[in-house]
Amino acid sequence: MTPVAEVDRHLTPTLRIRPTKGWAALNLRELWSYRDLLWILVERNIKVIYKQTALGMTWVALQPLIAAIILAVVFGRVAKLPSDGMPYLLFVFCGLTAWRYFSETAQRSNSSLVNNAQLVSKVYFPRMLIPLSHTFSALVDFAVMLVMLFIFMAVYRVPPTLRLAAIPGFLFLTAMAATGVALWFSALSVKYRDCNYALPFFLQIWMYASAVVYPTSMIVSPRWQTLFALNPVVGFVEGFRWSVLGRSALNPTIFWVTVAMSLFILVSGAFFFRRVERSFADII
Amino acid sequence: MSELALSVTGLSKSFNIDHRRNGLPRYRTLHDDLLALPRRLLTTFSRNGRSTSEIFWALRDVSFEVKRGEVIGIIGANGAGKSTLLKILNRITEPTTGGADVYGRVGALLEVGTGFHPELTGRENIFLNGAILGMSRAEIRQKFDEIIAFAEIEKFLDTPVKRYSSGMYVRLAFAVAAHLEPEILLIDEVLAVGDAQFQKKSLAKMEEVAAKDGRTVIFVSHSMSTISRLCPRVIWLRGGQVAADGTANDVIQQYSDIASVDQPRVSWPEGISNAGITEIKLMSVGLLDKNCRQTADFDYSEPLSFELTYTVFDPIPFCRIGFMLHALDGSPVFEIYDIDEDTNGGRREPGSYVIRCEVPGDLLKPGRYSLSLNAGMPGIKNLVRLDGVLQFSVHDHALPGAAMNLPRLGVIRPKTRWFRKAL
Numbered sequence: 001m002t003p004v005a006e007v008d009r010h011l012t013p014t015l016r017i018r019p020t021k022g023w024a025a026l027n028l029r030e031l032w033s034y035r036d037l038l039w040i041l042v043e044r045n046i047k048v049i050y051k052q053t054a055l056g057m058t059w060v061a062l063q064p065l066i067a068a069i070i071l072a073v074v075f076g077r078v079a080k081l082p083s084d085g086m087p088y089l090l091f092v093f094c095g096l097t098a099w100r101y102f103s104e105t106a107q108r109s110n111s112s113l114v115n116n117a118q119l120v121s122k123v124y125f126p127r128m129l130i131p132l133s134h135t136f137s138a139l140v141d142f143a144v145m146l147v148m149l150f151i152f153m154a155v156y157r158v159p160p161t162l163r164l165a166a167i168p169g170f171l172f173l174t175a176m177a178a179t180g181v182a183l184w185f186s187a188l189s190v191k192y193r194d195c196n197y198a199l200p201f202f203l204q205i206w207m208y209a210s211a212v213v214y215p216t217s218m219i220v221s222p223r224w225q226t227l228f229a230l231n232p233v234v235g236f237v238e239g240f241r242w243s244v245l246g247r248s249a250l251n252p253t254i255f256w257v258t259v260a261m262s263l264f265i266l267v268s269g270a271f272f273f274r275r276v277e278r279s280f281a282d283i284i
Numbered sequence: 285m286s287e288l289a290l291s292v293t294g295l296s297k298s299f300n301i302d303h304r305r306n307g308l309p310r311y312r313t314l315h316d317d318l319l320a321l322p323r324r325l326l327t328t329f330s331r332n333g334r335s336t337s338e339i340f341w342a343l344r345d346v347s348f349e350v351k352r353g354e355v356i357g358i359i360g361a362n363g364a365g366k367s368t369l370l371k372i373l374n375r376i377t378e379p380t381t382g383g384a385d386v387y388g389r390v391g392a393l394l395e396v397g398t399g400f401h402p403e404l405t406g407r408e409n410i411f412l413n414g415a416i417l418g419m420s421r422a423e424i425r426q427k428f429d430e431i432i433a434f435a436e437i438e439k440f441l442d443t444p445v446k447r448y449s450s451g452m453y454v455r456l457a458f459a460v461a462a463h464l465e466p467e468i469l470l471i472d473e474v475l476a477v478g479d480a481q482f483q484k485k486s487l488a489k490m491e492e493v494a495a496k497d498g499r500t501v502i503f504v505s506h507s508m509s510t511i512s513r514l515c516p517r518v519i520w521l522r523g524g525q526v527a528a529d530g531t532a533n534d535v536i537q538q539y540s541d542i543a544s545v546d547q548p549r550v551s552w553p554e555g556i557s558n559a560g561i562t563e564i565k566l567m568s569v570g571l572l573d574k575n576c577r578q579t580a581d582f583d584y585s586e587p588l589s590f591e592l593t594y595t596v597f598d599p600i601p602f603c604r605i606g607f608m609l610h611a612l613d614g615s616p617v618f619e620i621y622d623i624d625e626d627t628n629g630g631r632r633e634p635g636s637y638v639i640r641c642e643v644p645g646d647l648l649k650p651g652r653y654s655l656s657l658n659a660g661m662p663g664i665k666n667l668v669r670l671d672g673v674l675q676f677s678v679h680d681h682a683l684p685g686a687a688m689n690l691p692r693l694g695v696i697r698p699k700t701r702w703f704r705k706a707l
Contacts, residue, residue: 013385037415117560124375
């Protein structure tokens, strides 16, 4: 028995809750309406990450610096890999700037949904905001590396050129692909916790496959170069070197393949995420 | 003619329960799925292979309508589908079949303190939590002073909330949520936390929210006294279906007559804990008499014991596990923890354990009681909270004066000593 006798049935509901199946629309408008929450999540990520550490934000600078020095010793001094005629440390640091933004975004967002299980199972908001917030908060680390890169340029007396203006463009591409990878992995790790263990290895292999420690010019055949560029990180690393070091020429094939791949990873990641997110609260 | 706020039609929700992984957390690994693939293909093609998973219907064909400005209480035993219903209405999870039409902005308070980050300060958490609950930054800023005044935490605004006492934590969390202003508010059993004074204050706030015109409230609770105070209309869910829908008095009467059958033991083969908690799972809880026999019917003069088994998966630095006892009308009797007598016992190492708590005889007033379980890291987070898992009765077979057994005030009847002499 329902004690609702006379009700106005001509209104249209503001929300229809129905079971959904298959592929869902991205619903970017809703994402936009939650932008305040996105910024607060970004703020939270930044504030929390180095809390209660003695060195605090110094770690942001220290981590890539140490990584670059190790790579420079191992691959520059010992293995004597070529570096397009640039000082190896500068060469590798430039590659790392692009790579670390990509890998940090992917790594931090990988377990982000699981870490926020409390939120996902208790409150509604577009779940995409959680991995997406890391795309933005990792920009802090990127900015620090960029400043350090400029310092390296001054130390090695590499004159800045107009090409530096292309950095935001390459950063945008990197962010697109990184977000795509983040969406794929964070969604998968809700169901398969294996991702937490697999991704670090995967990223390590990915780095060595991405021309961070060696120049693309080591691969001579242009056909192989195009194939190589299917890995979009190659394009990001080359793009950064092109705009910062100003030596190597930008291969247009690599560039366009990179643009296409970044778009593909982002769009496929977003649709995959939307497809599986409806079951997050039930299985997280 | 009044306006509709919510219309639920034929709503059902099913879950798959997997029987293969008894007692283990239910995380699937890629390995598991790859191993299960051939079998899954076989069962799909042959159709006669017995599947190891079973479908459980948390909600089955639930329909009701709510008018604007109505305050509705939802009652039912654990597992009756109350929380699932709220989760669907709040879009956290999707229905399997059926649906709901919602007219207006929905706000929900399904658990106090959701989205609080222990490392962030009170001030930062107000913004975080507010945004998560759906408030814009401007809205939060506008209500900021009101929120901190309500929570009474002015002095600790810039302290990380991990250093808050559990009382402060709950006050702040409730204060943020109470200042949400959605047209339809879903509330799941949040008033049960906090000290008595704050409970009273939050109850008053809830009444105020409900009284404001046009505000629709759907309120889930185990406390019949709270429900009957706040909600004119009550829906009783049993086994995922609507068992009754009507005025509070009628439905609560039916519920207490039929629903709460005394039960000496409940087990969770896969363990149970709050969402997202992996450190600890409760496995079973039971009631024992003085001879360690399972029963749900006790003698007034004899001691009774609560027995709880649990499994710890990861070490927990400090945790208390205990029981809360309520009379069936919802009035609290007591709250006790296993570390009350031994404050060093709070560390938990992985393994399975059983704890037993003996309540002396000659104490509980004859009547019906409801036992709740609570495990938590005080001031940090709650691990398991299960309300009203077991019901039992205390009888006064041997009680002197049983013959003139008129209702008595209070929740306990301690054995007292009397002296009388002629002056």
